Amino acid sequence: MAEGRALRADARRNREAIVAAARDVFDRDEQLRFDDFAARAGVGVGTLYRHFPTREALAAAVYEGEVAALCDEARDPARSAAENLAALLRAFVEYVVAHGGLARTLAAVVDPAVQADGGNALESTVADLLTRAAGDGTIRDDVPVGAVMIVLHGIGSATDRPHWASEARAAVELLLAGLRAA
Amino acid sequence: MAEGRALRADARRNREAIVAAARDVFDRDEQLRFDDFAARAGVGVGTLYRHFPTREALAAAVYEGEVAALCDEARDPARSAAENLAALLRAFVEYVVAHGGLARTLAAVVDPAVQADGGNALESTVADLLTRAAGDGTIRDDVPVGAVMIVLHGIGSATDRPHWASEARAAVELLLAGLRAA
DNA sequence: CAAGATATGGAGACGGTCTCCACTTGTCAA
């Protein structure tokens, strides 16, 4: 996804408007068809398609922005890696609790294979914390990042269970307990 | 979904043929459109729609059958509840490893809210084992079933991560370790 | 301020989903 060329000014504005509109729509959990979607962002369908050829591409763009904010909160140098990891995972749940629709859409639409492929900020942040905490001896050292990501994915995609919020919190605590166990 | 009326013999045959065909298609991970789908089962589209108004209804029917088999394996009276629970969770992963397409389809299509609503054999089996194992004192007693289900859901829906099989196994071990921890 | 490059929008082709009903098949009472 490297920028091959600089976007023309108006194109960039449109692109941003689309992402913003998408964020909004996903968050409200509105089920909009692609055409209306374009209208909502104030552009034509053609423009929407040029910038984001698939629904997934659009979701990925939103995803990227959301995740970046989350990761920043987990880089407090005053805390140990294990503490930062716990903070990140808990923040993740609270974020998802606050933005259920967004989380569900992203979990449903963003392809795990793509995410796992490297470009994923959340995964590499978790991987980093995991490695460093394991180095400290504060958590087990035999846990692949993927195992943690799988749990997070489950949390993001099960948002319409009746008591989901408390279950999600419990799942994270379970995960943290598992990480600490010998 | 109580049977309001007994199905006519031919109708029942058709219904079963459809479910069997669906199982097959999902398992192979073929992306079939509804019409061809009906043809595959040897019935008309109309028939398909009468029996299963939505893709989800169809997936749910397949799901039910698959899960019933799994749960039976976890009712060994010679083992403790905790052991049966561990066996069930591990069997779940191995099942999903062997039938990735099926698992992904079901995870993507079957609505968690419906599953959680009661009619779900897997969830009630897990709930039962969880309660009994907690009674024995072999695992923590503050874990809602939902937390475990969320992890299982994550496992089922992340099947296209590159090293997914080993990550899924690790996730289950992590979960089991978390359950054991004080 | 040209002239070329870049981006736009939305009409309409395309294709999957789902409905509807004339027809077939099963069931059951006589």
Next chain:
DNA sequence: TTGACAAGTGGAGACCGTCTCCATATCTTG
């Protein structure tokens, strides 16, 4: 067995969301 009614069927075609295509509009650069 058979007639008569209920139950079930199939697939043509209406419907509607997705996506392409290109004449037009807008930027940018020399």
